[in-house]
Amino acid sequence: MAERILVVGPKDCLAMVDDLAPKGFEIVKALHNSPEQKAALPGAHYFVGFVQQYVSEQLYKDAPHLKLVQMLSAGYDKADLKAARKSKVPLCNNGGANSVAVSEHALLLMLAVSRRLITQHSNVTAGRWHGNSPPTVHEVRNKVLGIIGLGTIGKKVARLALAFGMQVHYYDIARLKEEEEDTLGVRFRLLPEILRGSDILSLHVPLNDSTHHMIGAPELAVMKKSAIIVNTSRGPVIDEKALTEALSAGRLFGAGLDVFDEEPTPPDNPLLKLDNVVLTAHLAGPTFESNITRLRNGFDNVQRVARGEAALWVVPELT
Numbered sequence: 001m002a003e004r005i006l007v008v009g010p011k012d013c014l015a016m017v018d019d020l021a022p023k024g025f026e027i028v029k030a031l032h033n034s035p036e037q038k039a040a041l042p043g044a045h046y047f048v049g050f051v052q053q054y055v056s057e058q059l060y061k062d063a064p065h066l067k068l069v070q071m072l073s074a075g076y077d078k079a080d081l082k083a084a085r086k087s088k089v090p091l092c093n094n095g096g097a098n099s100v101a102v103s104e105h106a107l108l109l110m111l112a113v114s115r116r117l118i119t120q121h122s123n124v125t126a127g128r129w130h131g132n133s134p135p136t137v138h139e140v141r142n143k144v145l146g147i148i149g150l151g152t153i154g155k156k157v158a159r160l161a162l163a164f165g166m167q168v169h170y171y172d173i174a175r176l177k178e179e180e181e182d183t184l185g186v187r188f189r190l191l192p193e194i195l196r197g198s199d200i201l202s203l204h205v206p207l208n209d210s211t212h213h214m215i216g217a218p219e220l221a222v223m224k225k226s227a228i229i230v231n232t233s234r235g236p237v238i239d240e241k242a243l244t245e246a247l248s249a250g251r252l253f254g255a256g257l258d259v260f261d262e263e264p265t266p267p268d269n270p271l272l273k274l275d276n277v278v279l280t281a282h283l284a285g286p287t288f289e290s291n292i293t294r295l296r297n298g299f300d301n302v303q304r305v306a307r308g309e310a311a312l313w314v315v316p317e318l319t
C-alpha cells in the first residue's frame, strides 16, 4: 500500500500541492485541526506542515507511524522541539526555501527606510509636493552594511548589498574562512565593531536563548545616529521597547521591521506611530515563488526518506 503524505496548511497554500506532489504516495491535504487532518494522522508516514506551530506533542501522539516531520518554515522557534526529540522522528525545516524572498525583502526595507519611502508616498497622495526641498534621505552606495547571522539568508543579503555598492561586514558565531570571505566579498567583524561601524544593520539569526534581545538599549546606544536597523528574522532578537525609544528620540535614522515582539503587533504599539519606520506583517518569506520552493524541498525530502536516505535540513538542535 502506498505510504501517506499528509500536507497541512492554509487553503491557498494547499492549492499548489497537486502540481508538485510526488507519484507513488497517497496524498492527503487538510486544513489545520480539520476533521480531514484528524482522520489522516493515524495512517500518515510523512507530515508536511506549512506552519511550524503544527509541530506539537499532540501531533506525535496522533500520528504514531511518522518517518518525517517536514516544516515548510525556515524558523522552528515555536515548534515543540522537546516532543520532536522524544519522538526520534527527524524534524526538518525548509532548507532555505525562503531565502530569496527574505533577502529581497531586507533590501526593500533598507531602501525604503533610507529614502523615507512611506513619508514620500503619503506626501504625494495628500497633495504635498516637496520636490525642491533640501534632501532628507540617504543613498545606500558606499555605506557599511553589518549583517548579524551569515547563514543562507545573510549570504544572499550580502550579495544583493554588494550589487548596490555597499561594503559588507558580518558577525556570526560560525566564521567563514578568509578565502570564503574573499569569494563572497564580506569581512568578519566582532559584534561591538559591527554595532559601532554599521550604517545599516540587518539581522538574520534564529531566535534562541543566545539571540533573545541581542540588540537592546546598550547595543543601540553605540550605533551611529544616522544608522538604520532592518529586522526580518524574529521580533524578540531586538528589545522592541528600547528600539522604539531610540527611534522616537532620533537616536537612529530609522528601522525596517517585518517581525515584532508580539504578532500580530497590538494596534496601540507606539512603534506604529513613528514616521521613521517601515513595517510589514511578517511576510518577508511567503511569495508565489518561495511557496513553490518550500513544497519542492519538502517533497524532495519526503522522497529521500522514503528511499531510506537521511533527511536533509534536520533542525540543528536535534542532530
Ligand SMILES: O=CC(=O)O
Binding pocket: 072, 073, 074, 075, 076, 098, 285
Ligand atoms: O518566518 C518565516 C519562516 O520561519 O519561514
